[in-house]
Amino acid sequence: MIDRVLREKDWTLSTLARRSELSVSTLHSWKSGDRATGNRGPNPDKLRQLAAGAGLTVAEVFEAAGRHVPVAIDDEEERRFLHLFRTLDTEDRRVVEATMQAMRERQKSAR
Incomplete structure (x- = not known):
């Protein structure tokens, strides 16, 4: 998903990191799969930051990360x-x- 965002928006990883207020190393780890799996997976707050910075829905980012998609509560x-x-x-x-x-x-x- 990160590769797709970078390609579609013609951004560098640094640009996405800045827009998402995440570190380049965090995004690089997720992109390479080093921290995208496991029983904990990526931090939900950081996934929300990625969604906001990349202009994606929270559901799309959570699904791509293999996390339970949070259900909205009114x-x-x-x-x-x-x-x-x-x-x-x-x-x-x-x-x-x-x-x-x-x-x-x-x-x-x-x-």
Whole structure:
């Protein structure tokens, strides 16, 4: 994908790095496949930076990196979840967090 962006926009890796606010070495590692695989994969925030800098959708970049494509959450849904979470006591908040972490790991392993 990085090669395609460079070719289509006639950019250098340095140009893409500057526009994405990422280091050239990070982009080079992703481009060569050194850091594009594994159980963790590229950092999601950095993938978002790449998408913004390259003028691509987040979904396109996450798919190319082999990462779970984040699903958008609207403000109302986020507000409802946060309201419910705030009504819980500390112990229940920990249970919710642990459950969400387990669900996230299950999604990762399913890929």
